[in-house]
Amino acid sequence: MPGTNRQLDGALAALLARRESHGKLRRLTKPLAHCVDFSSNGYLSLSTNLEIQEQLLARLQARVAAGAADIDRAAGSRASILGSGGSRLLDGNSSFAEEIEARIAAFHRSETALLFTSAYDANTGLLGSVPQPGDVIVYDELIHASVHDGMRMSRAGRKIPFAHNSVSGSRPGAGAEAGDGRLGRQSENKNLEHVLGQLSGREGSEDVRSGKANVFVCVEGLYSMDGDVVHLQKVVDAVDRCLPSGNGYIIVDEAHSVGVFGDDGRGLVCKSGLEDRIWARVLGFGKAIGCSGGVVLCSSTVRSYLINYARSLIYTTSMPFTSLASIEVVYDYLVSGRSKPLREHLEELIHYTHCQLRAICARQRPGQLMIRVQEAPAVSPIIPVLTPYPRALAEHCQRSGFMVRPIVAPTVPAGSERIRVCVHSGNTIEQVDGLCKAIEAWVRQNHGAVERDERRDKSKGLGEVTKTHNVLSQDRPRL
Incomplete structure (x- = not known):
């Protein structure tokens, strides 16, 4: 059995190595405490809303108090706030x-x-x-x-x-x-x-x-x-x-x-x-x-x-x-309607963020498409920023204090790699400005290296896969 295990592990390791060689290996990462969140799906920032947190804690404390009272009347009848006890068809319904x-x-x-x-x-x-x-x-x-x-x-x-x-x-x-x-x-x-x-x-x-x-x-x-x-x-x-x-x-x-x-x-x-x-x-x-x-x-x-x-x-x-x-x-x-101001602020941030990103695209050197953002106004908190170098751009933004993630194939079709900018109602105009400045700084820092690398790839007859492993690959985050 030990030999069989090693044989299987070896086969799986080979598959992982092949995926890593293509720049597609997934790894678990932890959110960086110092980074402003432009990555998570919590668009209304409700999970960090203090009013909601306080209300939830009050509900849990009331449940515990009710359970303590019940235990005095009937042994084993205390209401649980942890496990549900089973599937809903057995003991998990309520x-x-x-x-x-x-x-x-x-x-x-x-x-x-x-x-x-x-x-x-x-x-x-x-x-x-x-x-x-x-x-x-x-x-x-x-x-x-x-x-x-x-x-x-x-x-x-x-x-x-x-x-x-x-x-x-x-x-x-x-x-x-x-x-x-x-x-x-x-x-x-x-x-x-x-x-x-x-x-x-x-x-x-x-x-x-x-x-x-x-x-x-x-x-x-x-x-x-x-x-x-x-x-x-x-x-x-x-x-x-x-x-x-x-x-x-x-x-x-x-x-x-x-x-x-x-x-x-x-x-x-x-x-x-x-x-x-x-x-x-x-x-x-x-x-x-x-x-x-x-x-x-x-x-x-x-x-x-x-x-x-x-x-x-x-x-x-x-x-x-x-x-x-x-x-x-x-x-x-x-x-209660209390989320309306959050959505209104979110809509303003979406419009502002898209305009700022489009302005960066307009300022790129002619023919040098380091990033690309759709022309039509953004209609949601998710704004994809397409780039051939999503890992390098994401790592640069993280080092600058802004959490965005690289999205690569097979999660998205090959050729549509991007960073995914998610705007939240908890973000501010100043934070959006900081993110956009970081993105534009990366574009300016790397356009020369990309030009040299593309000339090298062209002279060697190398394709798109090789281009994603160019000189910028030394900056790729291990995500």
Whole structure:
């Protein structure tokens, strides 16, 4: 056995070495205490909100006090604030959990809600159990990994991608709606309407045309890497046009859009007034909401079905009181309207940050594209800064006191590497100015080295992979 273990470890080490040689090796890192946060997904800065923290501590202390009183009356009956005791189908359910679900459903204008331990589990549970043999799943090519894992578990007969955020138009496969000013990614996939038209056309499936087979269309409200927002009304219209039998069902992952968009942070679906047109929504509490966990917003029938068939719910220990209480406290804050000033400040920072980054792009030397930022105004807190040297730029920013992370393939398609600037309501104009000064300083310091390196690569006939391991590689962070 020891020899066998060494043999397997050797094979795994070889795979890791190959990934490292391509500059794609992932490592766990710790947030740097001295750095200003421009990386995390806590867009409203609620997890560090003192008012919310104080309210949560008060709830926990009240729970402990109530448990101490109960123990005097009945041995072993003390309420726990730690573990939940099991899955929700065994000992992990509670009136408290069901009350929170009802409150979440009402806030987001949904019939019902079902809590999961994460939005990842919610997606895998939903996609892994609902689609039946013969059904089809159509999904945005940049959809989250959890949807892909749910599709792998699914019994759906076909899974078909469509070009990112491309719903209709004369340029299928362009990866963006015409005129939206996005970063110009080209895609071999067709747009959504083209895919749905093929499915329901004469050359497609009779089961789809007749409505016997269901078509599930999966999109995200806000895409976490590009920071763009789905054209949700266009998606609804395309499904209605192409699937007149009423067998098209739209699933929106709102993990990144909840808290940011809509009245009091209700999300993009509510902002668009499409609550009755979206079959299911998956919300994540680990981003703008500042907690942990996830929820599926759906009909009471779908909720009952998930309780019976979603493996990520049935076989997972349910959330403890601490997690439930944190969700309750944050929703108290949202319902009260107190988050409105945070979103207003966030919108101002988003506009200001994008303008400053675009100004840096305009000041670059002609033909020297060290960084690139979309021309169209930013519509979300996520602003990608494309660069061939994301690791070097990220490390420079961190040394300057600003936490940003490099995003490289395979997390994003090769050729679209970037740093991901995430703006938060807790940030200030001065902090944004500091980050932008650090980015521009890096551009000025390194443009000469890049020119020399590109001339060297060209003379040797080296390709893009080698270019990412040029003289700047000595500055790459070990992330």
